[in-house]
Amino acid sequence: MKTAPRPRIDVNLEELDQIIDGGMRAPLSESDGEKLKAVLHILAERAKPRWRTTEKTCAVLPQPPGSEPAAEKPSAEGERQPAGHGRNGAARFTRARTVRVQHTKLHPGDICPECGVGKVYRQKEPKTLVRIVGRPPLEATRYEMERLRCNGCGEMFTADEPAEAGAEKYDETAAAMIAQLRYGSGVPFKRLERLEGNLGIPLPAASQWGVAEKAALGLRPVYDEYIRQAARGEVMHNDDTGMRILRLAREPADSRTGMFTSGIASLGPGWKISLYFSGAKHAGENLAELLKQRPPGLAPLIQMCDALSWNTSHLPEGVERLLAHCMSHGRRQFVEVAENFPEECRYVLETLGGIWRHDALARERKLSPEERLRFHQEHSSPLMKPCMSGWKRNWQNGRRSRTLDWGRPSATCFATGCR
Numbered sequence: 001m002k003t004a005p006r007p008r009i010d011v012n013l014e015e016l017d018q019i020i021d022g023g024m025r026a027p028l029s030e031s032d033g034e035k036l037k038a039v040l041h042i043l044a045e046r047a048k049p050r051w052r053t054t055e056k057t058c059a060v061l062p063q064p065p066g067s068e069p070a071a072e073k074p075s076a077e078g079e080r081q082p083a084g085h086g087r088n089g090a091a092r093f094t095r096a097r098t099v100r101v102q103h104t105k106l107h108p109g110d111i112c113p114e115c116g117v118g119k120v121y122r123q124k125e126p127k128t129l130v131r132i133v134g135r136p137p138l139e140a141t142r143y144e145m146e147r148l149r150c151n152g153c154g155e156m157f158t159a160d161e162p163a164e165a166g167a168e169k170y171d172e173t174a175a176a177m178i179a180q181l182r183y184g185s186g187v188p189f190k191r192l193e194r195l196e197g198n199l200g201i202p203l204p205a206a207s208q209w210g211v212a213e214k215a216a217l218g219l220r221p222v223y224d225e226y227i228r229q230a231a232r233g234e235v236m237h238n239d240d241t242g243m244r245i246l247r248l249a250r251e252p253a254d255s256r257t258g259m260f261t262s263g264i265a266s267l268g269p270g271w272k273i274s275l276y277f278s279g280a281k282h283a284g285e286n287l288a289e290l291l292k293q294r295p296p297g298l299a300p301l302i303q304m305c306d307a308l309s310w311n312t313s314h315l316p317e318g319v320e321r322l323l324a325h326c327m328s329h330g331r332r333q334f335v336e337v338a339e340n341f342p343e344e345c346r347y348v349l350e351t352l353g354g355i356w357r358h359d360a361l362a363r364e365r366k367l368s369p370e371e372r373l374r375f376h377q378e379h380s381s382p383l384m385k386p387c388m389s390g391w392k393r394n395w396q397n398g399r400r401s402r403t404l405d406w407g408r409p410s411a412t413c414f415a416t417g418c419r
Contacts, residue, residue, distance in 0.1 A: 090128035175215035233266030288314035
């Protein structure tokens with residue numbers, strides 16, 4: 001059940017101080033006590049953790065009276081889709097080791113033991129069972145080569161090493177698993193060291209780092225080729241996140257203090273490349289370095305990012321760009337203040353919801369980029385026209401700031417990423 005929003009209360013700090021000072025000398029009056037209690041309740045409610053896991057409008061704002069949740073979409077026959085059993089069938093285990101078990105008494109072509117007339121033949125689909133066992137992420141095999149010693153001359157004879165043992169202590173599969181656990185699944189080296197140690201396989205964190213570093217050197221040409229191919233992308237997304245460095249020796253002339261991990265996703269016809277760069281450079285600089293390898297003569301690049309200034313700076317000369325600010329970031333600004341401005345934010349969120357639905361339809365119909373653009377121009381542009389007209393008016397009036405009038409025409413302009 002959603003609780004009704006509390007009425008708006010104008011808080012005057014001087015008045016609250018006077019109420020508290022008066023309460024120290026004499027009992028509070030009923031009106032002063034109610035006002036102080038209301039303020040305390042509001043502060044306690046604000047301090048509670050937010051457990052909302054979705055930013056849908058129905059979860060952010062209370063629904064208008066009389067509105068009901070949307071019913072489940074019926075199937076083509078007008079009936080509800082049957083609920084799944086929640087289990088994964090045997091066919092889902094595509095990488096599982098397959099063991100084929102032959103019948104111990106019968107073979108294809110044998111006489112049926114039941115009727116004695118017909119012959120049995122193999123079915124196309126066998127009966128399947130799935131059995132899952134536990135193993136360490138990295139297994140160790142200890143080879144013990146027999147040694148013989150002559151009791152006369154003392155000569156030692158040792159059995160040859162088996163070919164499957166290989167020449168390296170850590171083979172390429174071990175390096176791949178360590179890298180996948182650390183950089184693909186986020187398992188720290190020390191945590192993997194503790195896990196393997198509990199299973200009787202010593203695997204120090206320093207050794208893991210050495211194995212991963214050695215394997216990475218061999219993959220450097222692949223990494224460079226990914227960068228070269230990503231520079232040819234038609235659409236690029238770039239953004240930053242913070243990165244913690246335990247200890248870093250900086251140059252004396254280096255005035256920077258921040259460290260970043262920049263993510264760049266490059267999309268081309270039928271492919272997508274995700275690149276990550278960690279260091280003192282921010283996303284704009286890393287994107288600029290990437291675009292230095294962009295061949296001339298390509299169509300203008302579509303850059304998608306939020307409106308942070310350094311995401312769009314340092315673009316190299318000669319690279320044409322169409323800047324597309326992220327509407328999801330702009331929408332989130334309204335989600336964060338929805339409790340303070342419910343009616344104004346409802347208009348923005350519901351308007352953007354229509355654009356989101358149009359985009360979902362375009363993806364369901366598998367429209368080409370050109371068809372998707374025309375579809376949005378036809379159906380989404382009428383929704384955005386009030387926004388753009390309000391933005392132009394406020395620009396002409398010199399009021400392009402967060403203190404815009406909260407009327408409908410200007411309320412949606414931030415959703416386009418303009419700040």
